[in-house]
Amino acid sequence: MARRQKKTDVVIVGLGWTGSILGIELANAGLKVLALERGADRDMIQNLAYPKMIDELKYGVRHGLMLRPADSTVTIRHSLRDTALPYRSLGSFLPGNGVGGAGVHWNGHTWRALPEELRLKTYVLEKFGASVIPAGMTIEDWGVTYEELEPHFERFEYVCGISGRAGNLGGSTQAGGNPFEGPRKRDYPLPPLPTLLNGKIFGDAAKAMGYHPFPLPAANLSDAYTNEYGMQLGPCNFCGFCERFGCIGYSKSSPQTCILGALKRKSNFSYQTRSEVLRVELASDRRTATGVTYIDEKGEEIFQPADLVILAAYQFHNVHLLLLSGIGRPYVAETGEGVVGKNYAYQMTGGTSLFFKDLNFNPFVGAGSSAMVIDNFSVGQIDFGKEGFIGGSYISSGQFNGQPIRSMALPSGTPTWGAGWKKGIRDWYGHSMSIGSHGSNMSYRDCYLDLDPTYRNKHGQPMLRMTFDWKPNDIRMTQFMRSKVESIAKFLNPTSWVSGYKGDSSHYDVRPYQTTHTVGGAIMGIDPTKSAVNRYLQTWDVHNVFVMGASAFPQNLQYNPTGTVGALAYWSAHAIKHDYLRNPRPLA
Amino acid sequence: MSHAFLDGYKPLYFSTTEWAFIRAACARLIPSEGEGPGALEARVPVFIDTQMAGDFGKASDWYMLGPHEPGANPLLGFQSPLTPAQIYRQSIALVDEWCTEQKGKAFAELGPDLQDEVLRDLQARKMPLKAELRDFFVLLLQNTKEGYFADPIYGGNYRMAAWKYIGFPGARGAYLEWANDKGAPYPLGPVSISGDRG
Ligand SMILES: Cc1cc2nc3c(=O)[nH]c(=O)nc-3n(C[C@H](O)[C@H](O)[C@H](O)COP(=O)(O)OP(=O)(O)OC[C@H]3O[C@@H](n4cnc5c(N)ncnc54)[C@H](O)[C@@H]3O)c2cc1C
Numbered sequence: 105m106a107r108r109q110k111k112t113d114v115v116i117v118g119l120g121w122t123g124s125i126l127g128i129e130l131a132n133a134g135l136k137v138l139a140l141e142r143g144a145d146r147d148m149i150q151n152l153a154y155p156k157m158i159d160e161l162k163y164g165v166r167h168g169l170m171l172r173p174a175d176s177t178v179t180i181r182h183s184l185r186d187t188a189l190p191y192r193s194l195g196s197f198l199p200g201n202g203v204g205g206a207g208v209h210w211n212g213h214t215w216r217a218l219p220e221e222l223r224l225k226t227y228v229l230e231k232f233g234a235s236v237i238p239a240g241m242t243i244e245d246w247g248v249t250y251e252e253l254e255p256h257f258e259r260f261e262y263v264c265g266i267s268g269r270a271g272n273l274g275g276s277t278q279a280g281g282n283p284f285e286g287p288r289k290r291d292y293p294l295p296p297l298p299t300l301l302n303g304k305i306f307g308d309a310a311k312a313m314g315y316h317p318f319p320l321p322a323a324n325l326s327d328a329y330t331n332e333y334g335m336q337l338g339p340c341n342f343c344g345f346c347e348r349f350g351c352i353g354y355s356k357s358s359p360q361t362c363i364l365g366a367l368k369r370k371s372n373f374s375y376q377t378r379s380e381v382l383r384v385e386l387a388s389d390r391r392t393a394t395g396v397t398y399i400d401e402k403g404e405e406i407f408q409p410a411d412l413v414i415l416a417a418y419q420f421h422n423v424h425l426l427l428l429s430g431i432g433r434p435y436v437a438e439t440g441e442g443v444v445g446k447n448y449a450y451q452m453t454g455g456t457s458l459f460f461k462d463l464n465f466n467p468f469v470g471a472g473s474s475a476m477v478i479d480n481f482s483v484g485q486i487d488f489g490k491e492g493f494i495g496g497s498y499i500s501s502g503q504f505n506g507q508p509i510r511s512m513a514l515p516s517g518t519p520t521w522g523a524g525w526k527k528g529i530r531d532w533y534g535h536s537m538s539i540g541s542h543g544s545n546m547s548y549r550d551c552y553l554d555l556d557p558t559y560r561n562k563h564g565q566p567m568l569r570m571t572f573d574w575k576p577n578d579i580r581m582t583q584f585m586r587s588k589v590e591s592i593a594k595f596l597n598p599t600s601w602v603s604g605y606k607g608d609s610s611h612y613d614v615r616p617y618q619t620t621h622t623v624g625g626a627i628m629g630i631d632p633t634k635s636a637v638n639r640y641l642q643t644w645d646v647h648n649v650f651v652m653g654a655s656a657f658p659q660n661l662q663y664n665p666t667g668t669v670g671a672l673a674y675w676s677a678h679a680i681k682h683d684y685l686r687n688p689r690p691l692a
Numbered sequence: 693m694s695h696a697f698l699d700g701y702k703p704l705y706f707s708t709t710e711w712a713f714i715r716a717a718c719a720r721l722i723p724s725e726g727e728g729p730g731a732l733e734a735r736v737p738v739f740i741d742t743q744m745a746g747d748f749g750k751a752s753d754w755y756m757l758g759p760h761e762p763g764a765n766p767l768l769g770f771q772s773p774l775t776p777a778q779i780y781r782q783s784i785a786l787v788d789e790w791c792t793e794q795k796g797k798a799f800a801e802l803g804p805d806l807q808d809e810v811l812r813d814l815q816a817r818k819m820p821l822k823a824e825l826r827d828f829f830v831l832l833l834q835n836t837k838e839g840y841f842a843d844p845i846y847g848g849n850y851r852m853a854a855w856k857y858i859g860f861p862g863a864r865g866a867y868l869e870w871a872n873d874k875g876a877p878y879p880l881g882p883v884s885i886s887g888d889r890g
């Protein structure tokens with residue numbers, strides 16, 4: 105029998121971005137909140153300081169801040185016919201672990217979903233008709249509109265102190281911003297970061313070609329800033345060690361720098377590290393949860409009773425916990441029935457490296473989000489009927505780090521070792537820039553998450569199984585983007601350039617890093633037979649369990665997820681505080 | 693060129709014959725000729741040896757429980773039941789055996805052209821290595837480049853020579869006044885985590 109702790113009002117599973125947001129919002133509403141975090145504690149000064157953090161091998165290559173597969177991992181296969189095998193060493197995606205979650209070591213690209221993306225299925229049906237949706241594609245509306253989320257996007261941006269330039273203020277287009285974004289009430293809290301040489305020449309070329317370049321919205325601060333919780337941040341110094349690293353200054357918006365300092369001072373909030381939640385416990389009628397069972401550092405199983413359970417464990421860990429706890433009907437790909445695990449999707453990316461003999465890029469000078477972008481080929485700007493795919497992408501030229509083990513683009517034909525490689529690194533390090541396409545990924549009937557029949561985690565529970573592969577629709581999308589990127593590359597007339605995009609024969613490769621933008625599996629919606637959570641992120645079947653994070657995305661955005669993940673967390677927190685607490689019940 | 697340091701170094705993990713292989717292979721992967729340090733001047737073999745003796749060699753962070761399917765689709769990633777250190781050990785023995793059979797001498801004794809040929813065959817998977825060992829060359833090349841470019845605290849990149857060669861300022865981590873679109877060359881040499889300046 106598990107030991108029983110004293111009851112708390114709220115238990116939060118995971119103390120990353122979404123756990124921290126729900127933590128402070130519910131603690132500020134007067135509730136007694138306990139957060140359980142699987143990994144270690146992480147403090148800015150003790151754990152993330154100069155110079156030890158500036159270590160490419162330890163953090164960039166050996167993933168020193170991430171989840172060790174030895175502790176927890178998933179299995180992966182391409183199709184229903186295959187046997188899934190464990191993701192034994194990190195590659196394609198890098199789950200966070202420890203206080204702050206992946207929010208400690210993200211890059212800070214902070215986007216809002218487009219209005220069209222949040223009502224994608226309806227948008228496609230209204231504008232292009234059902235015939236453009238290929239068989240097996242299972243896209244949906246989110247059940248929440250851009251207008252409803254707008255104040256919550258803004259809230260997250262103002263908590264972070266995002267550096268950017270508005271392109272659409274209340275419907276009026278602003279020079280130098282993204283004219284294709286949804287309307288915003290207020291500009292970003294801070295002006296954009298300075299532009300580097302790659303961004304300048306990309307932006308100039310894009311403008312000359314009739315596009316609309318703008319600076320990427322950055323959670324790397326361009327100036328000193330104090331947010332609503334009284335947290336103070338300072339300007340980013342372009343250290344070049346952002347993504348995969350903790351910030352050595354207080355310059356990257358993270359749970360630590362934006363929320364946790366204030367939250368930890370509240371007497372009604374507490375947190376425990378090295379406490380891994382194994383499952384949510386349900387009452388005998390299975391309509392409410394009674395709390396969670398977790399395993400502490402010493403390996404003891406403990407039951408933590410709570411009135412409200414918030415899953416904030418990151419996208420696929422949330423789905424895993426729902427499946428292990430028996431909340432919601434598991435999705436079965438063969439029949440298309442059930443909801444939990446449905447619509448797993450990823451991010452379609454590609455890129456072109458450009459080499460300029462005579463230009464000096466100083467690639468080590470970089471912020472996590474120093475980039476210029478065009479959104480002329482976004483989801484809302486493409487004729488899906490004409491182009492033969494559903495989706496879109498933002499095209500950008502960023503310079504984030506010049507760490508030489510990983511950031512060493514070389515012209516095509518350069519040997520991978522020997523005298524030719526050695527000469528190549530001297531000739532081209534410092535003289536290359538890249539243009540990338542960061543695109544959407546639709547959801548499909550046979551891309552999903554369930555429990556693995558063979559492999560078990562260290563607690564003896566079945567691992568989560570990921571069934572996923574690239575589909576022709578999304579490959580057509582990225583090939584379309586390739587032609588756009590390459591036309592910009594040609595315009596820039598480099599000494600040479602080399603491209604890498606998925607093509608017709610591409611299958612999902614778990615080895616090279618792509619993004620940690622895994623989505624879906626506990627999707628939101630308005631129909632309980634098609635979604636796992638309602639529009640407030642509340643599980644349909646168990647009303648005191650709310651599920652945060654990108655697990656709610658019914659298909660992936662063309663953007664990085666966290667701006668939308670943060671907005672959804674504030675939207676859900678608002679519904680809990682202003683509606684649910686007064687009268688706990690299903691909100692939809 | 694003299695490599696007295698490497699001659700005197702007592703490997704933590706590798707045996708004498710394995711150490712000879714590693715030194716010889718590194719010397720071909722990043723040769724000493726031409727501008728800039730080779731892997732031997734950068735003391736890359738020391739880095740690889742230290743890594744094999746440590747967490748990386750033991751696959752401490754990786755999920756290593758079975759069932760294993762080492763011959764699975766390579767797109768599904770590392771699937772060997774063997775740790776990197778075991779993969780090095782078994783592969784080096786097999787490559788040396790193969791070299792002795794086919795070319796009359798262990799890898800380290802061959803001339804540079806033959807060594808390059810063997811490495812090319814390994815890379816192209818023309819060498820008959822069993823599935824459990826198929827990642828050997830990828831590991832060897834990756835670890836060699838890591839040792840060349842990682843901070844000197846890990847034993848390679850001696851005196852930050854590889855950083856100086858390409859113009860990477862190491863652990864400076866502060867470039868605010870260089871965050872502009874001018875493209876002027878950066879004038880300062882590297883610093884390391886331990887505070888050395890180059
Ligand atoms: C290298 C990298 C770069 C990124 N860059 C960007 C970017 O530029 N822009 C962007 O939008 N997004 C980016 N992301 C994604 C971003 O980090 C995530 O979207 C965001 O952190 C998600 O917030 P979350 O609260 O859902 O999960 P997290 O912040 O990861 O927090 C989840 C927490 O839950 C804990 N946990 C998990 N399971 C359990 C359990 N069973 N019991 C207890 N605790 C548990 C984890 O240890 C973790 O601390 C990046 C991610 C990575 C890894």
Ligand code: SF4
Nearest residue numbers: 340343346351356471
């Ligand atoms: S690039 Fe800026 S925000 Fe990112 S870690 Fe460095 S100083 Fe911090």
